[in-house]
Amino acid sequence: MTASNTISAAPTKRFFVEMLVRDIALEDAILDLLDNCIDGVVRTAGGAGDEPYKNFEARITMNPGLFEIKDNCGGIPKDALEKAFRMGRPDGGDKGGAATVGMYGIGMKRAIFKLGTEAKVASRSPDVNFEVGISPEWLKNEDNWQLPISYLEEVKSDFGTTISVPTLTSDVSARFDEANDNFISYFKNSLSSNYTFIILKGFKVFVNGEQIKPQPFNLLVSSEEDVEGDKVTKGSLKPYVFRGEVDGVSVQIFAGLSRPLPTDEEIEKEEEVRQSRDDAGWTIICNDRIVVYRDKTRLTGWGEASVPSFHGQFISFSGLVILKSDDPWKLPLTTTKRGIDASSELYLSIKDFMREATKTFTSFTNKWKRNPEERTALYKAASPMSVAQLQATTASYDMTKSKKLEGTERYMPLLPVPKTDNGTVRISYARPRAQFVKLAEKLFETSEVTPRDLGETTFELVYEQLVGGSK
Ligand SMILES: Nc1ncnc2c1ncn2[C@@H]1O[C@H](COP(=O)(O)OP(=O)(O)O)[C@@H](O)[C@H]1O
Ligand SMILES: [Mg+2]
CATH class of the missing domain: 3.30.565.10 (Histidine kinase-like ATPase, C-terminal domain)
Structure with missing residues (x-):
C-alpha cells in the first residue's frame, strides 16, 4: 500500500x-x-x-x-x-x-x-x-x-x-x-x-x-556631394547606413568616422590618445538602453571573416546599431539585459552588415594611412552629426534594397580615394631625442616642432647644399 x-x-x-x-x-x-x-x-x-x-x-x-x-x-x-x-x-x-x-x-x-x-x-x-x-x-x-x-x-x-x-x-x-x-x-x-x-x-x-552628462555619439559627414582636388579623387565622407524591419525588430545602423584619422604621432603615443581609443568601436542599443558599448572585439565582428582586428589605426571608427521593438522578447538581449545574445539569429544576420560597415572604413583608413599631409582635404566641409541629425540627413539617401536580408536596405558610401603618390618616397627613421632637441633648437630656435618639420627641413637643407636649388 x-x-x-x-x-x-x-x-x-x-x-x-x-x-x-x-x-x-x-x-x-x-x-x-x-x-x-x-x-x-x-x-x-x-x-x-x-x-x-x-x-x-x-x-x-x-x-x-x-x-x-x-x-x-x-x-x-x-x-x-x-x-x-x-x-x-x-x-x-x-x-x-x-x-x-x-x-x-x-x-x-x-x-x-x-x-x-x-x-x-x-x-x-x-x-x-x-x-x-x-x-x-x-x-x-x-x-x-x-x-x-x-x-x-x-x-x-x-x-x-x-x-x-x-x-x-x-x-x-x-x-x-x-x-x-x-x-x-x-x-x-x-x-x-x-x-x-x-x-x-x-x-x-x-x-x-x-x-549626469551624456557622452555624445557623432559621425563626420560632408555637406558637399564630392570632395575633389589635387589630393583626392571624387567621393565624400558619408556614413554607412542600414535600416529595415527584421522579425518584428526595427534595425538601424550608422557607421563612419567619429574624428579625423589618427596621425603617426598619435598612433605611436597610444597612451595619450586613450580617450579617442575609448570612443572607437561598436555601440548597440535596444529600446534606448545601451547593451554593448564601444566594442572592439569579435562580438561586434572585429577580426572575423575579412575584417581586421581592432588596433590603434582604427580609433576614428565608430558604429551604432539601434534596435527597437514593442516586444522586448524579440530583442537579442542576454538575460541580464546588459548584453547582446551573440548567438541570436537576428543578431547574426545584422552582424553581417556591421562587418560590411567596419570593412568599408578600415579599408578607407588603410588607403589613407600613408598620406597624412593630404588628409585634411578629406575633412573639407565635414562636420560632426548627432544621431538625430544622422537620422534626418540619411532619410533622403539613395538606399539599395539588400538581397541578403528581406525588408532591409542599405547605403554604401562612396568615400574619397587618395590620388596615387606620383613618384614620392616616404622617409622614416628614429634618432635620440636629445639630438632632436639640439638640432631643432639650432634650426628653429625651439624644440617645440614636430619630427616631420625637422625631417623635412633637414632634407631640404642638405638637398640645396648638395644638389642645388631646384627640386
Ligand atoms: N519607477 C517605476 N515607475 C513605474 N513603475 C515601476 C517602477 N518601478 C517598478 N515599477 C513597476 O513594477 C513592476 C516590477 O518591476 P521589476 O521587478 O523591475 O520587473 P519588470 O520590470 O521586469 O516588470 C514593473 O513592471 C512596473 O510595473
Ligand atoms: Mg524592471
Whole structure:
C-alpha cells in the first residue's frame, strides 16, 4: 500500500534571496531600477518623438547610510500593482505592447535585496497611491510571502515612485563610502555612457545632486556631394547606413568616422590618445538602453571573416546599431539585459552588415594611412552629426534594397580615394631625442616642432647644399 502524502519543496526565503542577488553586480542592480523609471515613462507618455523623456527625471541618493531613487515617471498604476511585487511574472512574461525592457518581473525586488535589508516603495499614480515596506523581520520569516501595503489618499499630481533603502548591507554601505571606495564615481561614469541616448532624448539623472552628462555619439559627414582636388579623387565622407524591419525588430545602423584619422604621432603615443581609443568601436542599443558599448572585439565582428582586428589605426571608427521593438522578447538581449545574445539569429544576420560597415572604413583608413599631409582635404566641409541629425540627413539617401536580408536596405558610401603618390618616397627613421632637441633648437630656435618639420627641413637643407636649388 502506498501512502499518498506530500513533502515541502518550497524554497526558503533566505536561499531564494541569496540566489537572486548572487550573480548581479551592484551597478547592474541599480541600473535595473533606472530602467523601471524609463519603462514608467514609456508606459505613461508613449516614448515617441525626438525628446520622449523630456521633463522626466530620476534622483539617486547614495551614501553609507542610505540608498534612494526618486522619479517622476508616472508611478505604478493599479493594473500593474498586483504583479509589481511578485518575484517573477505570474503570466510568464508580458508580451509587451510598449517598447520597454521589463521582462522577468524581478529587477526591482532583486535590486532592493542586493542593497539592503529594509526598504520602502512609495508610489503615486493617477489611480492609486500606496506604500509597501520590506523589513528585516519579513526577510527572516519563512512562511510569510505577503508584504504589508498601506493605501494613501489619491493625488492629482506629482506622479512617481520613490524607493528607499535605509538599512544597507555592510558591503554596499562600504562601497557607498566615497572616502574609501570609488564606486560612486565609477557608477556616475558608467551611467553617463549607459544612459547617453536616454539623456540625449531628454531624461535627467542625478546622483547625489550631480546631473549626469551624456557622452555624445557623432559621425563626420560632408555637406558637399564630392570632395575633389589635387589630393583626392571624387567621393565624400558619408556614413554607412542600414535600416529595415527584421522579425518584428526595427534595425538601424550608422557607421563612419567619429574624428579625423589618427596621425603617426598619435598612433605611436597610444597612451595619450586613450580617450579617442575609448570612443572607437561598436555601440548597440535596444529600446534606448545601451547593451554593448564601444566594442572592439569579435562580438561586434572585429577580426572575423575579412575584417581586421581592432588596433590603434582604427580609433576614428565608430558604429551604432539601434534596435527597437514593442516586444522586448524579440530583442537579442542576454538575460541580464546588459548584453547582446551573440548567438541570436537576428543578431547574426545584422552582424553581417556591421562587418560590411567596419570593412568599408578600415579599408578607407588603410588607403589613407600613408598620406597624412593630404588628409585634411578629406575633412573639407565635414562636420560632426548627432544621431538625430544622422537620422534626418540619411532619410533622403539613395538606399539599395539588400538581397541578403528581406525588408532591409542599405547605403554604401562612396568615400574619397587618395590620388596615387606620383613618384614620392616616404622617409622614416628614429634618432635620440636629445639630438632632436639640439638640432631643432639650432634650426628653429625651439624644440617645440614636430619630427616631420625637422625631417623635412633637414632634407631640404642638405638637398640645396648638395644638389642645388631646384627640386
Ligand atoms: N519607477 C517605476 N515607475 C513605474 N513603475 C515601476 C517602477 N518601478 C517598478 N515599477 C513597476 O513594477 C513592476 C516590477 O518591476 P521589476 O521587478 O523591475 O520587473 P519588470 O520590470 O521586469 O516588470 C514593473 O513592471 C512596473 O510595473
Ligand atoms: Mg524592471
